[in-house]
Amino acid sequence: MVLILFGAPGVGKGTVGTHLSKNLNIPLISSGDILRRNVKEETELGNRAKSFMEKGALVPDEIIIKMVKEEVSGLKKGFILDGFPRTLNQAEELEMIMSNSSYQVIHLEAQDNFLIKRLSERRICKNCGAIYHLVNIPPEREGICDCCRGPLYQREDDQEKVVKERLSVFHSETKPIVNYYRKKGVLKSVDGSLPLQKIVNLIKEKIDHDSDKEQKGN
Ligand code: ADP
Numbered sequence: 001m002v003l004i005l006f007g008a009p010g011v012g013k014g015t016v017g018t019h020l021s022k023n024l025n026i027p028l029i030s031s032g033d034i035l036r037r038n039v040k041e042e043t044e045l046g047n048r049a050k051s052f053m054e055k056g057a058l059v060p061d062e063i064i065i066k067m068v069k070e071e072v073s074g075l076k077k078g079f080i081l082d083g084f085p086r087t088l089n090q091a092e093e094l095e096m097i098m099s100n101s102s103y104q105v106i107h108l109e110a111q112d113n114f115l116i117k118r119l120s121e122r123r124i125c126k127n128c129g130a131i132y133h134l135v136n137i138p139p140e141r142e143g144i145c146d147c148c149r150g151p152l153y154q155r156e157d158d159q160e161k162v163v164k165e166r167l168s169v170f171h172s173e174t175k176p177i178v179n180y181y182r183k184k185g186v187l188k189s190v191d192g193s194l195p196l197q198k199i200v201n202l203i204k205e206k207i208d209h210d211s212d213k214e215q216k217g218n
């Protein structure tokens with residue numbers, strides 16, 4: 001199964017994806033994490049991606065498609081995608097990458113004001129990438145990761161000015177994909193402002209429900 005988590009920056013794709021990945025026992029592929037890893041390791045693609053990310057702009061399709069393709073090749077039992085696709089062109093490329101495996105798209109929805117506030121309170125572990133929220137998912141010890149004891153930091157692109165740019169890019173370049181998937185009949189919406197566990201349960205119900213239907217239909 002391929003599950004695509006779709007939604008604006010800060011809506012919780014990464015956090016929800018981490019839980020679902022453990023629950024369903026399939027890997028989570030986050031385009032943002034792949035990019036940040038490449039930037040950190042100063043790979044050729046990473047060096048080219050860096051300036052786009054700092055501005056809150058999208059990295060050129062050609063770069064990210066290459067990275068995602070490499071990452072999912074050989075994942076026979078499926079995967080969860082977070083942050084990809086983000087343009088219509090990426091969505092079309094993904095069809096080819098997945099060839100004929102079935103997939104579903106979960107659209108996590110929330111208002112911009114809610115997302116701006118949430119991103120300002122997001123903290124990430126420098127070591128393992130675990131995601132925290134100062135109010136909703138605080139670490140046990142301030143500034144320290146529960147999982148690996150690494151230091152927590154605020155992503156540079158989570159500053160309000162860059163967040164606003166990312167949201168505007170989302171509305172102009174990424175949101176149109178919703179129609180593409182709606183037409184294909186694979187889109188399900190979930191309220192991204194609900195508590196984390198509720199969202200995870202809703203998504204699990206929606207996917208289960210679907211496989212039930214498929215079985216009954218056969
Ligand atoms: P968020 O979903 O919170 O915006 P991500 O970690 O997914 O954060 O992405 C961070 C940045 O990485 C984006 O602002 C963009 O520059 C780049 N990026 C991630 N995924 C893609 C993609 N599929 N296409 C183009 N750029 C991407």
Ligand code: ZN
Binds near residue numbers: 146
């Ligand atoms: Zn950690």
